[in-house]
Amino acid sequence: MKLSYIDTSVVVGIAFGEPGGATLRSRLTRFDRLFSSNLLEAEFRSALLRERIENPGEDLLGFITWIYPNRSLKPEIDRVAASGYLRGADLWHLANALFLAPDSRELTFLTLDRRQREIAVDLGFRI
Helix, strand or coil: CCEECCCCHHHHHHHHHHHHHHHHHHHHHHEEEEEEEEEHHHEEEHHHCCCCCCCCHHHCCCEEEEECCCCCHHHHHHHHHCCCCCHHHHHHHHHHHHHHHHCCEEEECCCHHHHHHHHHHCCEECC
């Protein structure tokens, strides 16, 4: 089964037609399941409001299985932080991906953010 964690940058990139967005949209169909923290929904909807865009990507959210950790993610946050500094939301997404797949080699992490991608690679995720 092919599993992927999807970062907000991918959904925003697809919805806003950013470079690399169209390629990622086609890549999404290669996965059996897409996962993300529900922070993605807040970040995505905030971006739509900021840009005054009528919800162009509701169908994108419908394919995502939301992760709801039932404990502190401190171990995962520490593991991410050991690979380098990230802003809070980027750190949170990688910590959730590690919560989902402690063996990061079992999961593809999709992002358009260069720094987040570097850390994901360092953690062992496929990208």
